[in-house]
Amino acid sequence: MNSISFDLTRFDAAIVDLDGTMVDTLGDFAASLNRMLDDLSLPHVAPAAIETMVGKGSEHLIHSALVHVMAPDAAADAKAQALFDRASERYQHHYLAINGQHSAVYPGVIDGLKALRASGLRLACLTNKPTSFAKPLLVDKGLDGFFxxxxxxxxxxxxxxxxxxxLKTCEALxxxxxRTLMVGDSSNDARAARAAGCPVVLVxxxxxxxxxxxxxxxxxxxxSLAELAPAALR
Structure with a gap:
């Protein structure tokens, strides 16, 4: 662990990712995608495959799942695109219905967020998940009050x-x-942080x-996000 995360006096705020960082939502993704695939009379996709598709937004997730179940058809990409609008509508329907039911907050998240707040940092949640999915999930998991x-x-x-x-989140804050720490779980978070000029710590x-x-x-x-806490707060 690099010592940057312990020196919270360097920061005025932290931007925290959601899926894979604060909440394990793989079960929600699997349930929603497979119900969507049922509606389209397509085979299911395994959670292990879904895990590699997560992080680039719902559009990428849906398209990737469609291509995955249609492979090795050479025209899988075109067929997925043709089905995309219908698939997206069914996915959103199912995700909103089960949002949070098959997911869990990772150990240490609550303690880590409390420590960041106790250190005087302002917090924002920034995710590629649609806002209409993200906000109810934070409420369901008791995390909304931190942000x-x-x-x-x-x-x-x-x-x-x-x-x-x-950059827009920093502007809003x-x-x-x-002086804004990015906390995430993937290369997406790190690349965005590097390009924006934000220090970045990954789980x-x-x-x-x-x-x-x-x-x-x-x-x-x-x-664990609890490791972000200075020793005096742990």
Whole structure:
């Protein structure tokens, strides 16, 4: 673990990712996608495959799942695109119905958020998940009270790994990127942070597109958000 995460006096705020960072939502994704696939008379996709698709927004997730179950058909991509609108409507229907029912807050998240707040940092949640999914999930898991702002993947013109969402979130918080810590679980978060000029710490337990997270260019890694707390608060 790099010492940057312990020196919270360097920061005025923290931007925290949601899926794979605070909440293990793989069960929600699997339930919603497979109900969507049932509606389209397509085979199910296994959770292990879904885990590699998570993190780039619902559009990417839905399209990837469709291509996965249609493979090795050479025209799978085109067929997935043709089905996309119907699939997206069914996915949103099912996700809103089960949001939070098959997910759980990771150990250490509550303690980590409390420590960040106790250190005087302002907090924002920034996720590629649609805002209409993210806000109810935070409420359901008792996490909403930690955050002044919540921005989903539809809040800005572009999603992470583009730096725009981080820059816009810093602007909304009234903080500078250099004094705003990004806390995430994947290369998407790290790339966005690097491009925006935000220091970045990644958790080791989340979804990083099936790749080892410690291979990502980040300022530090933690096995639990509780590790972000200064020693005096742990």
């Amino acid at each position: 002044e702002l919540v921005f989903g993947g539809d809040a800005f013109e572009r999603k992470k790994p583009d730096p725009m969402p981080l 009234g903080t500078t990127p250099a 080791t337990y989340g979804y990083n597109h099936g790749e080892p997270v410690r291979g990502v260019d980040a300022d530090g890694f933690v096995d």
